[in-house]
Amino acid sequence: MKLNRLPVAHAVAAAMTLLLLVHAAVADKYTEAFSKVPWQEFPGGRFKASTNATLSASTIAGALFQLKPGGLRELHWHDVAEWAVVIDGACMGTATDESKLHPSDTWNFTAGDLWYFPANVPHSIVGLGPSGCTYITGYNAPDFNELTSFSASSWLATVPLATLAQALGISTAAAQRILDGNAGGKPSFIPQGSLRQMLAQAPSLPVQFPKLIHRYPLLQNTHEVVNADGSYVNMADVTRFPVATDMSGAIVRIAPGGMRQLHWHLNFDEWQFVINGTLEVGVFTEPGQSAGGVLQPGDLGFAPRGSGHYLRNIGQQMAHVVLIFNAGLFTNVDVGNFLGTVPPAYVAASLNISDAAAREIDYSLGGFAPAQLPPSQ
Ligand SMILES: *[C@@H]1O[C@H](CO)[C@@H](O)[C@H](O)[C@H]1NC(C)=O
Ligand SMILES: *[C@@H]1O[C@H](CO)[C@@H](O)[C@H](O)[C@H]1NC(C)=O
Ligand SMILES: *[C@@H]1O[C@H](CO)[C@@H](O)[C@H](O)[C@H]1NC(C)=O
Ligand SMILES: *[C@@H]1O[C@H](CO)[C@@H](O)[C@H](O)[C@H]1NC(C)=O
Numbered sequence: 001m002k003l004n005r006l007p008v009a010h011a012v013a014a015a016m017t018l019l020l021l022v023h024a025a026v027a028d029k030y031t032e033a034f035s036k037v038p039w040q041e042f043p044g045g046r047f048k049a050s051t052n053a054t055l056s057a058s059t060i061a062g063a064l065f066q067l068k069p070g071g072l073r074e075l076h077w078h079d080v081a082e083w084a085v086v087i088d089g090a091c092m093g094t095a096t097d098e099s100k101l102h103p104s105d106t107w108n109f110t111a112g113d114l115w116y117f118p119a120n121v122p123h124s125i126v127g128l129g130p131s132g133c134t135y136i137t138g139y140n141a142p143d144f145n146e147l148t149s150f151s152a153s154s155w156l157a158t159v160p161l162a163t164l165a166q167a168l169g170i171s172t173a174a175a176q177r178i179l180d181g182n183a184g185g186k187p188s189f190i191p192q193g194s195l196r197q198m199l200a201q202a203p204s205l206p207v208q209f210p211k212l213i214h215r216y217p218l219l220q221n222t223h224e225v226v227n228a229d230g231s232y233v234n235m236a237d238v239t240r241f242p243v244a245t246d247m248s249g250a251i252v253r254i255a256p257g258g259m260r261q262l263h264w265h266l267n268f269d270e271w272q273f274v275i276n277g278t279l280e281v282g283v284f285t286e287p288g289q290s291a292g293g294v295l296q297p298g299d300l301g302f303a304p305r306g307s308g309h310y311l312r313n314i315g316q317q318m319a320h321v322v323l324i325f326n327a328g329l330f331t332n333v334d335v336g337n338f339l340g341t342v343p344p345a346y347v348a349a350s351l352n353i354s355d356a357a358a359r360e361i362d363y364s365l366g367g368f369a370p371a372q373l374p375p376s377q
């Protein structure tokens with residue numbers, strides 16, 4: 001009897017799991033428990049990625065990298081733009097312009113610095129000492145995965161021996177070693193190099209052309225909006241970071257109990273990565289419906305252009321979130337602009353409330369709404 005009951009119990013459990021999964025899949029179109037996604041390990045570091053296969057509403061893909069000191073995200077390029085911010089540690093990045101007139105752009109990045117690489121600009125990143133580097137990237141395509149990007153090793157391994165020797169001006173024996181070392185075109189992705197050697201050979205800061213600077217010290221800049229409760233936003237768009245024509249982004253800090261106000265964007269979708277804190281998020285998806293849930297550190301959220309959304313800190317500590325947008329120019333409509341710029345009578349009629357109730361709304365809250373005081377006795 002026991003033997004019979006077991007499969008039934010399993011079947012019921014499996015059906016319930018399936019129901020839960022189906023429910024979760026629908027509810028989680030706009031959020032992803034990315035913190036629970038396992039890492040993929042490489043000699044020089046580790047990596048995990050999110051695409052619309054796991055965050056299905058998203059038009060933006062992204063990845064989290066941790067490079068060891070001397071860990072190299074090898075020379076590579078891709079047909080989508082890349083916007084990234086360093087969360088922890090330090091790394092050195094190089095980007096090579098299409099023209100030999102300009103030197104390759106080499107910069108060091110520490111926490112709060114961002115880089116932007118236009119589509120198909122070749123680049124590489126090295127983790128620096130003492131602890132390497134953690135960074136989060138976003139790409140302006142829903143299904144882009146760095147694992148499939150073009151890289152130096154994966155291309156050269158496909159070139160015929162004599163052709164490769166000719167192209168690099170080396171002997172066929174030397175070319176054969178390149179082919180043998182990269183057999184099958186398998187990208188090395190994050191090989192481990194010698195940090196000491198890499199630093200010894202790193203270029204000193206080259207002459208910079210403003211158009212070509214791929215680094216922006218996001219957190220070193222004055223906060224864009226500061227609220228009395230200590231919430232702030234630091235934003236970098238094309239008006240201050242000219243190279244980033246197709247993507248922009250921000251770091252937002254939200255005080256405990258505070259919220260990034262109900263708002264939407266005219267011209268871009270928003271991809272969210274929680275550095276720390278616990279947040280309630282909501283995305284208005286269609287008349288009468290919102291999606292969302294709770295994001296923990298390391299989790300992802302998404303809000304399409306034009307869809308109203310918010311981030312509310314429901315934890316006890318300051319929350320920090322990286323926001324990545326798939327347009328160079330920042331635009332924003334907060335609920336205060338939207339409701340506060342028409343006569344209260346319009347608000348009253350729209351929301352089916354009295355004129356007096358419409359006048360009670362605080363239209364001046366701006367980008368953040370502070371924690372509400374508990375109701376007075
Ligand atoms: C992901 O995006 C690609 C490119 O737009 C699209 O072809 C594919 O159907 C999308 N996948 C999902 C699961 O939405
Ligand atoms: C980057 O940092 C390393 C290690 O501190 C240093 O050796 C190197 O000169 C720096 N490079 C630039 C371009 O500032
Ligand atoms: C949360 O993240 C921010 C930004 O990276 C950092 O400055 C802060 O120290 C972190 N807070 C905690 C408690 O780890
Ligand atoms: C307006 O609100 C009242 C209740 O306050 C409700 O009875 C009425 O149906 C609402 N009107 C519309 C058009 O929804």
